[in-house]
Amino acid sequence: MDQNAKGLAESKPQATDDALAQLLATWLTEVEERTIAVDRFERVSAGARRLNALFDLVDDRETHRRSLTLNQTADIEIITVTTEAQVRAIAEQAGVPVPHIHHVCEHAEILGGPFFISTAVAGLTIPRQVVRFANKQSLGSVIVHQLGTAMARLHTADVTLVPIGIPVPERASPVSESLTRLDERMALLQQPSPTFALAARWLERHAPTEPERLAIVHGDIRVGNIIVDDSGLAAILDWETCHVGDPLEDPAWSTVRMWRFRHDEQRVGGLGSIHQLRTAYVDSGGEWDDDRFEWWRLLLTVRWGISLADQARSHLDGRYKSIVMAASGRRVAELEYDALMLLNPTRTTST
């Protein structure tokens, strides 16, 4: 799944928060067949693809903090809200911390796009705050351990339960298929990158054996997509990149340097070590292979670099005009550098 498929559609004018809250209250009252009010509606983030907001769901007895995830239109969904809810239910069942989903609505006409409503989990999500908080509370290695456990639980869930609509590798060979996709995308780069070409050749020559067992892979587990509280990992968010693939993709992605937010020595999200992640993963039944793990680290680093170049392109060709997308074009060199460090001929694998 392309990481960059997020955020590439044209931005649309959005309904005001008050209007959204009112529409939400009307809809909830109808589906729950009792009077429900929506209070303290507060937009958390609004990208090109998704709007996230928190609100109080108030009935005649109680108040619950809830979270609204609204896809701006149905045509840019990577997976549908129903599919996402199904896969999150599988994860929840497997013991992965996921905000519980209470309602799913595929009808775009209610709020302007498909949406779901889940429990609002309290805690921090902004990367710099997460890293600062974790280090101050000495929670870093705890969170890494919880991440390893959560990944293993997800990856040992029965892959045959995966809902229709979740991408599955065509020939059950995620390693070779990912490299093919990478080459296809690299061929479209406006500014060719010798570094990424060197990396692609390396990936081809050092391709590990395909995983014996495919798994449900989240695809974007990293600091920025987790909620952290006093006891560490409270929830894993953002399941739209979920797919069937090589389980080691998840641990590898969480160690990409861009997600360390300047705490480079702590290779897992600026929080802890690869050794800690691996120990927790294996202890919870995950199968680890150093070569495949390292292979994915490089592939995902290069792929993220290409995605950043694509973001700049989407700004330039008008698919999604945004200063953030434009600036992404100047971040490509960071990923080239990170890839080169992984390709260092004198490198010894470090954890």
Added chain:
Amino acid sequence: MQNEPDAAELLAIAAEVLEQEVVPQLTGTTQHHARVAANLVAIIGRELRLSGANDEQELLSLTRLLGSECPTDLTQARATLSASLRAGLGDDPDRYAEIWSTLVKVVRNDLAVSKPGHDQWEAD
């Protein structure tokens, strides 16, 4: 001819004002966008000073790797080198080491414009 300050100096002070005076006054998405804008202004300032020499040096480095077949246009040179590398130009270990060092140098120069300091971390 324009009076001083020159373009790079103007951009440097514009970036400083954005970063230190404007960004702290803002919140949320607007603050994020202003921070990105400040960063872009700083990048352009460094680009004006460095990119001419960087590009010349990059073309020289690529020509050393590709020999007489190296196109004189930098984008085309990068395309040619990329195709050769993908096809195995760096398969021999000695050649690989040479190519790797060259690319590290080129990318370090790019980072001097886009993100100074990113190359202080050399492990991984």
